[in-house]
Amino acid sequence: MTLGFTTIYWRDMIRFVRFKTLLVSSLLQPALWLAFFGIAMSSSFDTLMAGMPVPPGAHSVGYLTFMGAGIIAMTTLFTSLFGGIVILFDKNWGLMREILASPMNRNHIIFGIGLSGVTKSFIQAVIIMVFGILIGAAFFAGFSPVEIIVGVAGVLAFVGMFALGFLFLSAAIAISMESPEGLQGVTTLLTMPIFFASNALYPIDAFPEILKILSVYNPMTLLITGIRYFVIGPDFIALGKHYQYTQSDILTSYLGLMLFTAFMFGLAWWRFKKAVVT
Amino acid sequence: MPETQHNHREIIINVENLEHSYGNFKAVDGISFSVKKGEIFSFLGPNGAGKSTAINILITLLAKQKGDATVAGYDVTKDPQKVRESIGIVFQDITLDRDMTVWEILEFHGRLYNMPPEQRRKRIEELLDLVELGAKRNERTKNLSGGMKRRLEIARGLMTRPKVLFLDEPTIGLDPQTRMRMWDYIKGVNNEGTTIFLTTHYMDEADQLSDRISIIDQGKIVISGTSWELKNTLGRDLIYLETNDNNAAIRLLQDLPSVRDVKPKRKGFVLMVNEDGTKVLPVVIDVLRNAGIETLTINLKKPSMDDVFVFYTGKELRDEPSGKIPMRPGGR
Ligand SMILES: Nc1ncnc2c1ncn2[C@@H]1O[C@H](COP(=O)(O)OP(=O)(O)OP(=O)(O)O)[C@@H](O)[C@H]1O
Ligand SMILES: [Mg+2]
Numbered sequence: 001m002t003l004g005f006t007t008i009y010w011r012d013m014i015r016f017v018r019f020k021t022l023l024v025s026s027l028l029q030p031a032l033w034l035a036f037f038g039i040a041m042s043s044s045f046d047t048l049m050a051g052m053p054v055p056p057g058a059h060s061v062g063y064l065t066f067m068g069a070g071i072i073a074m075t076t077l078f079t080s081l082f083g084g085i086v087i088l089f090d091k092n093w094g095l096m097r098e099i100l101a102s103p104m105n106r107n108h109i110i111f112g113i114g115l116s117g118v119t120k121s122f123i124q125a126v127i128i129m130v131f132g133i134l135i136g137a138a139f140f141a142g143f144s145p146v147e148i149i150v151g152v153a154g155v156l157a158f159v160g161m162f163a164l165g166f167l168f169l170s171a172a173i174a175i176s177m178e179s180p181e182g183l184q185g186v187t188t189l190l191t192m193p194i195f196f197a198s199n200a201l202y203p204i205d206a207f208p209e210i211l212k213i214l215s216v217y218n219p220m221t222l223l224i225t226g227i228r229y230f231v232i233g234p235d236f237i238a239l240g241k242h243y244q245y246t247q248s249d250i251l252t253s254y255l256g257l258m259l260f261t262a263f264m265f266g267l268a269w270w271r272f273k274k275a276v277v278t
Numbered sequence: 279m280p281e282t283q284h285n286h287r288e289i290i291i292n293v294e295n296l297e298h299s300y301g302n303f304k305a306v307d308g309i310s311f312s313v314k315k316g317e318i319f320s321f322l323g324p325n326g327a328g329k330s331t332a333i334n335i336l337i338t339l340l341a342k343q344k345g346d347a348t349v350a351g352y353d354v355t356k357d358p359q360k361v362r363e364s365i366g367i368v369f370q371d372i373t374l375d376r377d378m379t380v381w382e383i384l385e386f387h388g389r390l391y392n393m394p395p396e397q398r399r400k401r402i403e404e405l406l407d408l409v410e411l412g413a414k415r416n417e418r419t420k421n422l423s424g425g426m427k428r429r430l431e432i433a434r435g436l437m438t439r440p441k442v443l444f445l446d447e448p449t450i451g452l453d454p455q456t457r458m459r460m461w462d463y464i465k466g467v468n469n470e471g472t473t474i475f476l477t478t479h480y481m482d483e484a485d486q487l488s489d490r491i492s493i494i495d496q497g498k499i500v501i502s503g504t505s506w507e508l509k510n511t512l513g514r515d516l517i518y519l520e521t522n523d524n525n526a527a528i529r530l531l532q533d534l535p536s537v538r539d540v541k542p543k544r545k546g547f548v549l550m551v552n553e554d555g556t557k558v559l560p561v562v563i564d565v566l567r568n569a570g571i572e573t574l575t576i577n578l579k580k581p582s583m584d585d586v587f588v589f590y591t592g593k594e595l596r597d598e599p600s601g602k603i604p605m606r607p608g609g610r
Contacts, residue, residue, distance in 0.1 A: 007389040011378070018377050094373040098434075101337045102390040103363040276341055 008112020070200030084170030154230035307497030515555030520546035
């Protein structure tokens with residue numbers, strides 16, 4: 001029984017590659033965001049920032065590089081928060097009954113869905129990094145090959161933990177909901193504040209005090225901090241702000257994400273234990 | 279294999295005073311029954327009788343509200359995991375992933391039940407032969423006909439050899455030959471030691487397949503027994519009569535010693551008789567003639583499952599309205 005989640009994972013991946021439109025759109029969407037939003041915004045921001053002085057020692061990165069990390073985070077957020085929809089479909093089409101009446105431990109459903117969601121997010125993150133570099137983002141600029149490997153691994157570790165947390169949340173919502181519209185409503189309601197009260201597109205310093213506090217504890221901010229550390233480096237200037245991360249900052253961010261994910265798992269577990277599906 | 283020696287004393291499903299309400303509508307209204315190990319047991323009842331509700335409680339998908347229920351010796355509320363390890367289920371509605379292939383459906387099910395790979399693959403081949411879907415193994419289920427889907431679902435239910443197999447109206451939508459073949463499979467699986475709990479509203483299915491039957495209507499069990507016992511409750515024979523004055527005829531005939539009961543029908547009435555009908559018939563005709571009542575139609579037959587069903591549920595076949603349509607909870 002201990003490998004039950006691989007069964008759920010296997011099935012979900014079959015569906016992922018079989019729904020061609022879903023597959024293509026989920027791969028294309030992050031690239032398009034980066035291409036249109038990134039290039040458009042960065043040309044205007046970079047012109048604005050062109051004249052600003054750069055302190056000695058720090059290197060300045062363009063807006064495309066800065067927000068590229070945000071796009072990885074945003075894509076992960078959307079994909080994961082929406083990832084629970086498969087559970088809702090299973091529930092509404094009666095497919096969940098087969099699984100819930102089987103001896104498989106219900107935790108494995110949560111883990112299986114989580115794992116397949118993480119896989120999807122990994123694929124998207126890699127696409128964005130590769131595509132970003134192609135269109136001129138300075139990801140891993142000046143890194144040695146070993147540093148690049150560490151960088152990619154670091155990004156995936158952060159993306160994976162964050163994705164798991166939101167997949168658990170999404171699964172918990174989905175199993176408690178009746179209709180896909182309901183799930184869509186709740187996820188839209190959640191994405192807005194999570195996305196905009198974060199450092200995805202701009203520094204949080206300029207935020208009002210309350211929003212700033214919220215942003216600091218926002219898992220999205222924790223994720224983006226990690227991604228920027230691993231793709232840009234511990235010390236850089238963007239949008240006229242000097243970013244400096246120590247290793248313990250990064251560790252704290254990761255621990256924060258782990259805490260969040262553990263909490264979300266508890267939530268999903270509780271909802272699944274009580275799940276009644278007819 | 280001593281297991282196949284049906285041990286008819288051991289009880290494998292035990293239900294006592296089970297109740298279930300949706301809102302304030304009681305779908306299952308205090309039923310008690312038990313199923314013995316190795317039996318094929320049927321719930322026979324009209325639409326909305328509460329059959330699926332009872333099954334959903336027994337397979338742990340619906341939380342039990344009131345009463346007691348154990349399956350394979352485990353309480354459905356206290357030990358749901360153990361219950362799930364002991365059972366298999368074919369649901370009433372199609373529950374196939376439209377985008378998975380026939381083979382994948384079975385493989386997924388085998389993996390869900392933690393079957394070892396070799397056994398899984400072997401069983402899949404056996405079952406594909408059995409339900410004649412071998413040629414469709416790589417077809418997605420959305421491209422199967424309705425009957426093929428049903429066959430695939432039955433095959434899926436037979437993947438594992440559970441202690442108890444629940445079949446909720448398994449042969450719905452199948453052509454007559456396929457139904458008969460399914461009955462044979464079901465009997466075969468039963469012979470290998472699996473207890474079968476079946477629901478149906480096909481009389482012949484309940485009659486031919488099951489060792490014991492409970493007729494359920496509006497959430498209550500109205501009678502239980504072997505099909506022979508159930509038919510016998512209606513007497514040895516049934517005499518159907520139409521006369522020019524049915525009320526007068528009934529009044530005269532119901533006092534005959536051999537007549538157990540009289541059941542009025544739309545145009546005539548049925549006498550349930552305790553003795554050989556061919557012996558009673560001349561007496562009946564004499565009585566009517568002496569009273570000056572004209573007999574229009576006579577028919578003599580053995581009680582069938584249909585008669586039993588109609589008698590105990592008051593419902594004609596195919597659920598003609600009977601004035602006893604259960605209330606449904608508001609709105610939806
Ligand atoms: N989820 C539900 N919510 C409200 N009422 C329900 C629900 N499920 C079933 N019912 C009601 O409970 C009653 C029994 O339903 P159930 O599905 O158990 O009947 P059944 O005997 O299986 O009928 P059928 O032969 O049509 O499958 C019906 O009146 C039905 O409307
Ligand atoms: Mg039913």
